[in-house]
Amino acid sequence: MGDELTEPGGGLRLYVEAPLGDGESVVPDSGQTHYLLHVMRAKVGDRLSLFNGRDGEWRARIAQTAKRSCRLECEARTSPQHEVPDLWLVFAPVKKTPADYLAQKATELGVRVLQPMLTRRTIVRRVNVERMRANAIEAAEQSGRVSVPEARQPIEFEKLLERWPDDRSILFCDEAGEAPPILDALRNTPGSSCAVFTGPEGGFDPAERAALRALPNVIPVSLGRRILRADTAALAALAVWQSIKGDWQP
Ligand code: SAH
Numbered sequence: 001m002g003d004e005l006t007e008p009g010g011g012l013r014l015y016v017e018a019p020l021g022d023g024e025s026v027v028p029d030s031g032q033t034h035y036l037l038h039v040m041r042a043k044v045g046d047r048l049s050l051f052n053g054r055d056g057e058w059r060a061r062i063a064q065t066a067k068r069s070c071r072l073e074c075e076a077r078t079s080p081q082h083e084v085p086d087l088w089l090v091f092a093p094v095k096k097t098p099a100d101y102l103a104q105k106a107t108e109l110g111v112r113v114l115q116p117m118l119t120r121r122t123i124v125r126r127v128n129v130e131r132m133r134a135n136a137i138e139a140a141e142q143s144g145r146v147s148v149p150e151a152r153q154p155i156e157f158e159k160l161l162e163r164w165p166d167d168r169s170i171l172f173c174d175e176a177g178e179a180p181p182i183l184d185a186l187r188n189t190p191g192s193s194c195a196v197f198t199g200p201e202g203g204f205d206p207a208e209r210a211a212l213r214a215l216p217n218v219i220p221v222s223l224g225r226r227i228l229r230a231d232t233a234a235l236a237a238l239a240v241w242q243s244i245k246g247d248w249q250p
Contacts, residue, residue: 002045002061005036012040012048013057013141015148020055024074025063033070036062042070049078051146056081081146084110085246086193088168089234090117090160092200093124097231100128100135105231107139107149109238110246115195116154121202127154157208161215168193169217171241173233175203179220182237186244189219194245196237198230 005012018026028036036042042062050072051057057079060072089106093099093116103114114136116127133151140148164170171186171194172179179185197212204212212218223236242248 002043002047005040005042005046005048007040007142009142010144013144014048014050015137015141016050016052018052020050020052020058020074020077022074024058026050026060026072026074028070028072030068033068036070037065037068047075048072050074051079051140053147054081057146079146083147084112084145085242086168087111087238087241087246088113088115088195089238090115090170090195090197091234092117092119092122092198092230093127093154094201094230095124097229099132102231102234103132103135103149103151104139105235106238107136107145108143109235110145110242111149111238112147113150113152113195115152115160117157117160117197118154119157119200119208120205122200123202124200125154129153158211161211164215164217165193166217167191168195169219170194170212170215171196171237172212172218172220173198173223173237174209174212174220175199175222175227175233176209177222177225179222182221182223182240183244185219185221186241192245194241196234196241198234198237200230 044062046062049057050060056077058074059076059078060074063073064071089111129151136149
């Protein structure tokens with residue numbers, strides 16, 4: 001009577017754009033169809049989980065298969081829609097660690113928005129946003145999220161700050177040394193909407209540092225005395241934030 005389709009680490013989960021609900025039918029995209037039929041060798045009656053970022057997670061069964069298409073039918077909701085904490089990652093892209101990797105890890109760490117930022121010393125000026133989004137979707141499927149972070153187009157530092165929302169604090173990872181330890185800084189700040197900012201290989205330049213520190217809602221933080229690679233700093237800051245302000249608390 002059909003099996004639970006499983007991948008390493010648990011049941012197969014797919015992100016779809018279509019509405020999910022009692023009796024709703026979903027036709028997966030061509031890539032997903034190929035994966036289901038030819039990689040997972042799914043058969044009519046097999047089951048998997050679907051989520052779309054709006055309707056929670058639904059168990060679905062494979063209702064019909066053809067050579068290059070299949071139709072899934074929603075059976076029951078297995079998890080309500082819930083949001084990850086209101087945490088963004090604003091990062092200057094760096095060489096060697098593609099934004100894809102950072103997108104995957106930051107998705108697992110529960111960010112809502114992935115915002116590449118182009119600063120004066122940023123060497124990598126182009127980001128493949130479509131590929132970053134595909135990595136975020138895959139990480140959301142694997143990590144059990146029922147939402148996918150928004151992968152945004154790169155934006156210049158100045159432009160980003162021009163229109164920065166007053167109600168979102170900036171966790172400014174400042175390696176220059178005069179910032180308080182992140183643990184103390186986070187413990188003493190109220191509120192929850194936050195964005196972790198990390199600079200490029202050459203760090204923020206003095207004007208950028210001054211512009212950030214002039215903002216009312218900036219929280220400069222140190223991640224210790226060692227200089228971390230930008231992606232290490234981003235993931236470390238996200239982890240500390242989640243453990244103090246986020247959903248790592250029971
Ligand atoms: N300018 C640095 C290198 C920048 S590291 C140098 O002296 O060589 C890239 C980014 O990672 C920095 O802009 C900062 O956002 C973050 N970062 C790295 N180490 C950090 C630390 N110990 N504390 C806070 N932020 C750090």
